[in-house]
Amino acid sequence: MLAELDPLLHSQLRLGVMSLLMSVESAEFTFLKEKTNSTAGNLSVQLDKLSEAGYINIEKSFKGKKPLTTCKITKKGMKAFEEYVNALKQYIKP
Amino acid sequence: MLAELDPLLHSQLRLGVMSLLMSVESAEFTFLKEKTNSTAGNLSVQLDKLSEAGYINIEKSFKGKKPLTTCKITKKGMKAFEEYVNALKQYIKP
């Protein structure tokens, strides 16, 4: 029987965000938006979901006078990502 | 920029079906249902979508007097699966 895939991570945009956050200390909203090629609205929604699940931390501050949203993956998020990757390997193994 | 993930394949159930079909000559509905742990309704719908896309061939016959649905992956399906796996690697690479 095939393994379950964490539905929170099995979404192109959320997986992309998590993948990016796995390889950096932290990332700004605009950086994630560019790298994932998503709209601001969609990204905003999906970041909230990841945050709700405790997979990332979102910090809102200001860069000069512009709002600045900074995201960081959490321990829980890293673990979930790793588990997702392991489960996925079952599906894509040759 | 992260690659696009074929939305037809980026679904747990459809991906599971395609993954299974990649490694066998053909598979019966009931086999796929068990291996993917899906409901018949959901499987039926998703098989139709894969078939619509030309990723699989569905043959309906009878085993004795019971209906028998047999699925086979197509060339197009194999190519799509391989491309999906390649795109996905971008996301899960450490």
Next chain:
DNA sequence: ATATTTGGTTTATTTTATAAACTATTTTAT
């Protein structure tokens, strides 16, 4: 004979993803 199981399909409901519209502030151009 009727109840249950098998092998599905169809339709309805819920959930997700995406897009569109909006807000607030800030630059940039005139």
Next chain:
DNA sequence: ATAAAATAGTTTATAAAATAAACCAAATAT
């Protein structure tokens, strides 16, 4: 100085997907 446009998002609406529930026909078991 002021209007237009860009930045950095959020909220709400719409489209698409996944899932579940209801259904059907035939076969098997009680």
